[in-house]
Amino acid sequence: MPVMNMVQALNNALDEKLGADPDVLIFGEDVGYFGGVFRVTDGLQAKHGLTRCFDTPIAEGGIIATAIGMGAYGLRPVVEIQFADYILPAFDQLVSEAARLRYRSNGEFWAPLTVRTPYGGGIFGGQTHSQSPEAIFTHVVGLKTVVPSNPYDAKGLLIAAIEDDDPVIMLEPKRIYNGPFDGHHDRPLKTWAGHPKAEVPTGLYRVPLGKAAVVREGRAVTVLAYGTMVHVALAGIDEAGVDAELLDLRSLVPLDIEAITASVRKTGRCVILHEASRFGGFGGELSALVQERCFDHLKAPIERVAGWDTPYPHAFEWDYFPGPARLVTALRRVMEY
Amino acid sequence: MNNQPRLTLHIPEPPARPGDHPDFGGMKLPKAGETMRPDVDAAEPTMRDMPFGLIRVLDDGHHAVGPWDPHLEADVLHQGLRAMMLTRAFDDRLFRAHRQGKTSFYMKSTGEEAIAVAQSLMLDARDMCFPTYRVLGWLMARHYPLLDLVNQIFSNAGDPLRGRQLPILYSARAYGFYSISGNLGSRFGHAVGWAMASAYKGDDRIALAYVGEGTTAEGGFHEALTFASVYRAPVILCVTNNQWAISSFSGIAGANETTFAAKALAYGIPGLRVDGNDFLAVWAATQWAAERARLNLGATLIELFTYRASGHSTADDPAKYRPADEALQWPLGDPIERLKEHLIARGEWDEERHAALQSALEDEVRAAVRAGEAIGTLGKSKPELGSMFEDVFKEPDWRVIEQRREMGV
Numbered sequence: 001m002p003v004m005n006m007v008q009a010l011n012n013a014l015d016e017k018l019g020a021d022p023d024v025l026i027f028g029e030d031v032g033y034f035g036g037v038f039r040v041t042d043g044l045q046a047k048h049g050l051t052r053c054f055d056t057p058i059a060e061g062g063i064i065a066t067a068i069g070m071g072a073y074g075l076r077p078v079v080e081i082q083f084a085d086y087i088l089p090a091f092d093q094l095v096s097e098a099a100r101l102r103y104r105s106n107g108e109f110w111a112p113l114t115v116r117t118p119y120g121g122g123i124f125g126g127q128t129h130s131q132s133p134e135a136i137f138t139h140v141v142g143l144k145t146v147v148p149s150n151p152y153d154a155k156g157l158l159i160a161a162i163e164d165d166d167p168v169i170m171l172e173p174k175r176i177y178n179g180p181f182d183g184h185h186d187r188p189l190k191t192w193a194g195h196p197k198a199e200v201p202t203g204l205y206r207v208p209l210g211k212a213a214v215v216r217e218g219r220a221v222t223v224l225a226y227g228t229m230v231h232v233a234l235a236g237i238d239e240a241g242v243d244a245e246l247l248d249l250r251s252l253v254p255l256d257i258e259a260i261t262a263s264v265r266k267t268g269r270c271v272i273l274h275e276a277s278r279f280g281g282f283g284g285e286l287s288a289l290v291q292e293r294c295f296d297h298l299k300a301p302i303e304r305v306a307g308w309d310t311p312y313p314h315a316f317e318w319d320y321f322p323g324p325a326r327l328v329t330a331l332r333r334v335m336e337y
Numbered sequence: 338m339n340n341q342p343r344l345t346l347h348i349p350e351p352p353a354r355p356g357d358h359p360d361f362g363g364m365k366l367p368k369a370g371e372t373m374r375p376d377v378d379a380a381e382p383t384m385r386d387m388p389f390g391l392i393r394v395l396d397d398g399h400h401a402v403g404p405w406d407p408h409l410e411a412d413v414l415h416q417g418l419r420a421m422m423l424t425r426a427f428d429d430r431l432f433r434a435h436r437q438g439k440t441s442f443y444m445k446s447t448g449e450e451a452i453a454v455a456q457s458l459m460l461d462a463r464d465m466c467f468p469t470y471r472v473l474g475w476l477m478a479r480h481y482p483l484l485d486l487v488n489q490i491f492s493n494a495g496d497p498l499r500g501r502q503l504p505i506l507y508s509a510r511a512y513g514f515y516s517i518s519g520n521l522g523s524r525f526g527h528a529v530g531w532a533m534a535s536a537y538k539g540d541d542r543i544a545l546a547y548v549g550e551g552t553t554a555e556g557g558f559h560e561a562l563t564f565a566s567v568y569r570a571p572v573i574l575c576v577t578n579n580q581w582a583i584s585s586f587s588g589i590a591g592a593n594e595t596t597f598a599a600k601a602l603a604y605g606i607p608g609l610r611v612d613g614n615d616f617l618a619v620w621a622a623t624q625w626a627a628e629r630a631r632l633n634l635g636a637t638l639i640e641l642f643t644y645r646a647s648g649h650s651t652a653d654d655p656a657k658y659r660p661a662d663e664a665l666q667w668p669l670g671d672p673i674e675r676l677k678e679h680l681i682a683r684g685e686w687d688e689e690r691h692a693a694l695q696s697a698l699e700d701e702v703r704a705a706v707r708a709g710e711a712i713g714t715l716g717k718s719k720p721e722l723g724s725m726f727e728d729v730f731k732e733p734d735w736r737v738i739e740q741r742r743e744m745g746v
Contacts, residue, residue: 057567059560062526062557062561065524065564066564070534073535074534089556093523096518102728103729104498109516110731254734257735
């Protein structure tokens with residue numbers, strides 16, 4: 001089976017969808033001839049033609065607006081916002097238009113667009129190339145938000161997102177595009193080679209939206225994570241020496257509430273890990289859901305490990321980034337409660 | 338010390354406020370027939386004076402003159418007149434319904450009826466309009482059922498949008514009418530995307546979109562123009578310059594510095610400035626832009642120069658910010674009166690038939706409102722409550738399923 005990194009897996013998903021469906025087309029800043037600043041669309045214009053994968057003006061609101069109009073016509077546009085930090089000029093289009101079109105028109109019009117955007121830190125991007133804005137999208141009714149953590153899921157989730165008839169935002173953890181990262185920034189870089197989830201089948205397959213994956217089974221505590229943090233969580237669990245169950249949520253909206261509640265009811269403890277700032281973060285929603293649905297099973301307070309409530313500081317990247325050491329502390333606290 | 342003047346901050350003010358005499362003296366109006374008509378396939382650089390002209394066909398004697406005369410059959414003009422009169426009759430009746438507490442909100446298109454009616458009749462059934470809330474005439478020209486409009490305005494059990502939208506924020510796909518949102522200008526770019534999709538598919542359909550002059554200040558307006566220009570999208574982008582954005586006069590949007598049609602110059606697309614109260618001029622300019630779009634020559638920006646004769650909505654009183662009789666002094670007159678006088682001048686109409694039509698349309702509206710009232714005015718009748726949870730997504734996720742169950746519907 002072919003071995004791919006996450007960039008190659010995403011490229012392969014786009015390549016195969018372009019080949020299979022003439023209504024799929026790709027556009028965004030620098031995605032055409034050049035193939036995107038992270039190379040995700042490399043070679044697609046040359047292979048599929050100018051009108052299938054092309055560059056846009058630097059106008060994120062215009063990109064999303066154009067995609068919504070194309071979706072209303074009947075196409076399935078896939079657009080790239082170069083960094084998730086740059087998506088905010090398009091916020092009105094996503095919130096007031098893409099997310100609401102089906103509802104307000106009583107199903108006459110809808111916007112089946114897919115928005116791909118690299119997010120997250122750990123690349124010395126400073127505060128405008130490092131943010132994790134998932135919670136501002138999960139709060140918006142009518143939007144779906146997914147986050148892959150490995151090449152296999154990246155391809156399958158992207159294909160499912162493109163085929164979905166509702167707007168989907170796919171946040172791509174750019175720190176793990178080229179290899180898994182466990183948060184130990186001072187250790188040698190790893191590639192995806194040898195990782196079981198780097199084996200990516202050719203041909204179209206789907207990772208369904210709304211299904212979490214159990215990455216590691218355990219009985220003592222449930223860890224909820226997504227994106228880069230799945231790899232950080234594995235390292236932290238290992239270093240804490242606890243029998244933790246790790247769920248990779250993969251899809252935040254729709255959320256796999258059944259997998260979460262089943263795991264926490266089994267373990268009785270829950271630690272939530274995300275890179276985004278803590279206050280008002282998606283961890284707050286997860287914590288509330290677990291409390292509402294698993295209270296009688298809880299043996300310890302729910303813990304959240306997250307980025308600090310500061311902008312992402314360039315010089316203090318690794319102080320901000322919630323690495324394995326902070327997870328270890330939280331895991332020990334819930335186990336000793 | 339130096340001799341330079343101190344800086345001063347300029348805040349534009351309209352020429353007249355309540356209590357003043359309306360003042361349109363500063364307005365330069367080319368005569369009917371005076372503004373040239375470029376060939377539809379002419380290169381854009383050859384027509385860069387167009388944004389400073391004014392396309393007018395009907396002269397002061399109500400005759401059609403000049404190169405923009407579309408030479409329309411009387412039958413088309415009768416259709417147009419009827420739809421404009423129906424729009425106004427409907428607006429007047431539903432505005433009163435709001436005053437009577439039968440609904441929460443209403444907005445009239447009084448004085449602007451020629452624009453949507455002419456464009457709706459001119460374009461093909463399969464083209465798509467991306468409307469504002471002041472283009473009811475589009476639907477009237479295409480015989481949208483009046484009862485469906487009334488039911489939408491009452492948010493009652495017959496509401497085709499099942500009570501989800503503020504009154505008049507319609508959606509009517511089968512009539513080439515895209516869903517309206519309350520956010521201004523956010524669908525201008527959708528029209529460009531829709532038109533690009535049509536071109537991508539090798540289709541022959543084009544899009545038309547509206548914003549008001551106030552909304553030309555929004556970033557989305559300029560983004561849409563950029564995309565339309567870059568990709569030569571087959572789209573007609575219209576700025577309805579009705580002089581007022583709620584209480585802000587057009588100078589707050591930049592009208593004192595240049596025309597709104599002139600925004601096209603920076604994007605290298607044609608910019609036409611049209612008398613929006615002249616049915617024939619609106620038709621002719623739209624026809625020109627549509628032919629150009631279908632020839633793969635891209636987008637046109639059209640400024641429709643008109644006057645918002647009523648308030649912004651039921652929520653404002655225009656006498657608080659402009660002279661009460663300003664609409665009556667508008668130098669380009671009333672669009673319905675002008676088309677009526679033109680038909681009379683052609684020998685195709687008379688006062689008697691006009692009065693009879695007016696009366697028949699009022700009856701038609703009254704019957705529709707009564708039928709809507711029989712279903713129920715706002716709050717007296719509602720769509721099925723459970724439908725509130727539908728269409729958030731194509732398939733509901735567990736949140737809406739659980740919450741619907743929690744409500745017991």
